[in-house]
Structures are given as C-alpha cells and as structure tokens.
Amino acid sequence: MPLAVIHGQPVLQIPQDLYIPPDALEVILEAFEGPLDLLLYLIRRQNLDILDIPVADITRQYVEYIQAMHEMRFELAADYLVMAAMLAEIKSRMLLPRAPNDEGVEEDPRADLVRRLQEYERFKKAAEDIDALPRQDRDTAPVQAFVPDRASIRLPPPVDLKEMLLALHDVFKRAELYTQHAIKRDALSVRQRMGELLTRMADGAFHRFESLFTVEEGRLGVVVTFLGLLTLAKEQLVEIVQEGPLQPIYVKSLALMKDPDEIELSSEFDEAANDDPSA
Structure with a gap:
C-alpha cells in the first residue's frame, strides 16, 4: 500500500x-x-x-x-x-560545603x-x-426568543345584587343601634341623597360601599342611600366593583367624565312617595 x-x-x-x-x-x-x-x-x-x-x-x-x-x-x-x-x-x-551568608545562615x-x-x-x-468557569460557545450558547406583547387589561368582575344586599344587611345591623335614639322622622329625598353621594365621591377615587352610609340616620336613611346608589348605577353615574365573592365592594363616581349640564338627577322613588303620602 x-x-x-x-x-x-x-x-x-x-x-x-x-x-x-x-x-x-x-x-x-x-x-x-x-x-x-x-x-x-x-x-x-x-x-x-x-x-x-x-x-x-x-x-x-x-x-x-x-x-x-x-x-x-x-x-x-x-x-x-x-x-x-x-x-x-x-x-x-x-x-559540597556551603558558605554562610551575611546573617550566618547557610543558603x-x-x-x-x-x-x-x-x-x-x-x-x-x-x-x-478559570477553565472550570462556564464559557460561552463552549458550555453555553446565546439564544434569542421573540416574546409577543401579552399585556392584558383586567376588567373588574360585575357585582352581583346578592353581594350588595349582604353588605346592606351589615349596614342595617349597625343602623339598628341608633334606632332607639330617633325622635322624629325627617322626610328624606332619594334625589337629594344622589347629589350628596356624588359630592362625597367627587375626588374620583374608590370608596367602600359601607362608608357611604350614615348609620345614625337609622334604617330609613340607609334605605334612601341604597336606593340612591342603585339609581346612580342605573344612570351610569357610578361604577360598582368587587374583586371576588365575599370581598369588599367599592363605588366610584363616573360623573367627572361627563358634562355637568348633561347630568340630571331624578328618582322614581321620590315621585312615588309624593303620589302616595302613606308611603
């Protein structure tokens, strides 16, 4: 070969x-x-x-x-x-024999x-x-991966009326503590209470549902406030949100995003009370 x-x-x-x-x-x-x-x-x-x-x-x-x-x-x-x-x-x-140095010590x-x-x-x-350290192109290799933009907007879940009634029940229990101190019953207007609620929420922040009630007014005041909130929600003047079941309920005013001249507060509950004096 x-x-x-x-x-x-x-x-x-x-x-x-x-x-x-x-x-x-x-x-x-x-x-x-x-x-x-x-x-x-x-x-x-x-x-x-x-x-x-x-x-x-x-x-x-x-x-x-x-x-x-x-x-x-x-x-x-x-x-x-x-x-x-x-x-x-x-x-x-x-x-061979070694000669001592200057200090007398043999080198x-x-x-x-x-x-x-x-x-x-x-x-x-x-x-x-140094050789044991990880080295690029020997122990590791650079890679690239495209990650799409997955930014998502989390919408608050809708609030069930049952949750609002449970929260209202807690307010009723506190209002009963002040019922015995009531001397006279003042005529309360739902429309007037709607305006008061919008004024309290004029800062544009979320407010606890329970904080909007004045328990010192008794059951009547609690009911008027609750009816005012329902009417405002119906007119899309407030936003009611809750993170999950049995979680706190928050209310936020939407009137700031609207023209004040277009906001007209009215309540069918006041009209019913005027028609029926015994209501």
Missing part, C-alpha cells in the same frame, strides 16, 4: 532527503506541559514536602523519564534537559527551585479554576 499519492503517482517509501524543521512538531509528554509540571507531578505523586525535596531521588526519576525520549529529537525536549541539569547542579551543591541550594515550583503551582491552580 503506498504511503501517499502525489500527482497521481504512488509513493512507496519515505524520501531520504525529506527535511522536517525542529519547530514543526510539538511534543507533549503524557499530560505534562513542561519541566516544572513534570517535577511537580513527581513530588505530589510521592506526597513529598515541596519545602524539603529529596533532590537525589527526584533527579533519578526525572532523568529516567526524559531517557524515554532517546528516540526523539533532543532539541524538542531542551527544556526538560535544562531542568535535569539544574537538578544535578543542586544535588552537587548540596554535597539552601533548593530555595530558588522551591520558589519557582510554588509560583508555578499557584498559576496552574488559577488556570484550572
């Missing part, structure tokens, strides 16, 4: 004059990225103290490792050979190597921590 096919011609053997530049190939020994990485691996594998490195054993293991490269080009492992030479120098310096030949190993270990750990 030919090694390659060039211009249609098969190549059966490697050319003798083929030249491969030394920098054309990068050799990564196992999982090590350099001589310091290999040296740190040998130290950690044997649980050695980085501050007290047995130079003789480490040097022997290091040299055995790079001897496995004897079939490769030595220029590709120059950094490893430099480190082996440095270990050998440190070993020889430890065998450890391993001090510079230990400093470089500690610094390399810190940067290696920092690089591993």
Whole structure:
C-alpha cells in the first residue's frame, strides 16, 4: 500500500532527503506541559514536602523519564534537559560545603527551585479554576426568543345584587343601634341623597360601599342611600366593583367624565312617595 499519492503517482517509501524543521512538531509528554509540571507531578505523586525535596531521588526519576525520549529529537525536549541539569547542579551543591551568608545562615541550594515550583503551582491552580468557569460557545450558547406583547387589561368582575344586599344587611345591623335614639322622622329625598353621594365621591377615587352610609340616620336613611346608589348605577353615574365573592365592594363616581349640564338627577322613588303620602 503506498504511503501517499502525489500527482497521481504512488509513493512507496519515505524520501531520504525529506527535511522536517525542529519547530514543526510539538511534543507533549503524557499530560505534562513542561519541566516544572513534570517535577511537580513527581513530588505530589510521592506526597513529598515541596519545602524539603529529596533532590537525589527526584533527579533519578526525572532523568529516567526524559531517557524515554532517546528516540526523539533532543532539541524538542531542551527544556526538560535544562531542568535535569539544574537538578544535578543542586544535588552537587548540596554535597559540597556551603558558605554562610551575611546573617550566618547557610543558603539552601533548593530555595530558588522551591520558589519557582510554588509560583508555578499557584498559576496552574488559577488556570484550572478559570477553565472550570462556564464559557460561552463552549458550555453555553446565546439564544434569542421573540416574546409577543401579552399585556392584558383586567376588567373588574360585575357585582352581583346578592353581594350588595349582604353588605346592606351589615349596614342595617349597625343602623339598628341608633334606632332607639330617633325622635322624629325627617322626610328624606332619594334625589337629594344622589347629589350628596356624588359630592362625597367627587375626588374620583374608590370608596367602600359601607362608608357611604350614615348609620345614625337609622334604617330609613340607609334605605334612601341604597336606593340612591342603585339609581346612580342605573344612570351610569357610578361604577360598582368587587374583586371576588365575599370581598369588599367599592363605588366610584363616573360623573367627572361627563358634562355637568348633561347630568340630571331624578328618582322614581321620590315621585312615588309624593303620589302616595302613606308611603
């Protein structure tokens, strides 16, 4: 089987004059990225103290490792050979007497190597921590999604007449407390009460249904106020809303949105009372 096919011609053997530049190939020994990485691996594998490195054993293991490269080009492992030479120098310096420094303490030949190993270990750990962080286009990918405008207008639910009668019943119970204090009965007009209610709600805000009644007027005053509210609702001059069953009832005036000249207050209840004096 030919090694390659060039211009249609098969190549059966490697050319003798083929030249491969030394920098054309990068050799990564196992999982090590350099001589310091290999040296740190040998130290950690044997649980050695980085501050007290047995130079003789480490040097022997290091040299055995790079001897496995004897079939490769030595220029590709120059950094490893430099480190082996440095270990050998440190070993020889430890065998020779060491002169004390200015402070009278003998300098450890391993001090510079230990400093470089500690610094390399810190940067290696920092690089591993950064690589573990989520990275865009590697761990995540940006996406876009179109979300339509779903703004909705929530309309208040209609108020059931039963709910208003229940609220009226509570007002009646409070009004009964003042019935015994009534001395005389004043003639009350539903139309007049309608005008008073619109005046009280002239601020345009929602008012509690119960707050529009004056319990001191007794049952008659409560009934007149209730009839006035029903008439205003019929004429679309007030808005009555409730959030849900058994929830408070609120009343709001709609007269502010209309021309005052177009508002004419009248009540069929007043006309019935005038026709029938006994009513």
